[in-house]
Amino acid sequence: MITHIEGKLVEKNPTDVVVDCNGVGYFLNISLHTFSQIPNTEKVKLYTQLLVREDSHTLYGFSTVEEREVFNLLISVSGVGASTARTMLSSLSPELVRDAILSEDIVTIQSVKGIGTKTAQRVVLDLKDKIIKVYGSLPNSSKSSNTNRNEALSALETLGFARKQAEKACDNVLKNHPQATIEEIIKQALKNL
Known part of the structure; x- marks a missing residue:
């Protein structure tokens, strides 16, 4: 199993790269995310995954x-x-x-x-x-925002909104503002409902 390749960056394209490792050129398929993370320096290190199929052996490269x-x-x-x-x-x-x-x-x-x-x-x-x-769970969902979310959900349900809609609205608010207070969550959620 090839876990990473470190060597000279020979070719860099949005979907693939070629890395020369002691005279052997490795062709790696990459994502645009990895493409944006690869520096334009000569030396590069990519973490790899080799997928073996009946008709091909394909090497994928990742920046992390x-x-x-x-x-x-x-x-x-x-x-x-x-x-x-x-x-x-x-x-x-x-x-x-x-x-x-x-x-x-x-x-x-x-x-x-x-x-x-x-x-x-x-x-x-x-x-x-x-x-x-x-x-683990979402990194930005602390206990306080979870409590705030639950209380905001309860308030929105009391106001007559369906639980699924209220949950989605509250989650959207917390995604953008993880430390929002109960009042802020309710106000922003009402704008989206």
């Missing part, structure tokens, strides 16, 4: 270990292949993919070209527990 982990989680989902996972990581940062799965944000996942509603739901269903085991 976390991006590689998210890629591996994505390709473990039925219906999500390597090219779809790479497209996801080109459209969204690894952190955004992880946070979208944790917060069950189907809309963000669906915004990626080639991912429909069923695939987005399957990604969330299959990966949420795995991501919680590895990374």
Whole structure:
């Protein structure tokens, strides 16, 4: 198993790079996220994942270990292949993919070209527990904002809004303003309902 490649950057394109490692040129498929992270210096180090299929051996390169982990989680989902996972990581940062799965944000996942509603739901269903085991819950959801969220939800339900709509509105507010007070959450959520 090849875990990383360190060497001279020979060629850099938005979808792939060639790294010369002691006279051997390795062709690595990359995401746009990795492309933006690779410095234009001569020496480069990329974390890799080798996918072996009946008809090909394909090497993927990543700027961080976390991006590689998210890629591996994505390709473990039925219906999500390597090219779809790479497209996801080109459209969204690894952190955004992880946070979208944790917060069950189907809309963000669906915004990626080639991912429909069923695939987005399957990604969330299959990966949420795995991501919680590895990374824990959402990093920006502290206990105080969780309490504030629950109280704001209760208030919105009392005002007659459906729980699902109220949850979505509150989560959108907390995504942009994690330390919002109960009043701020309610005011912003009402604007979106």
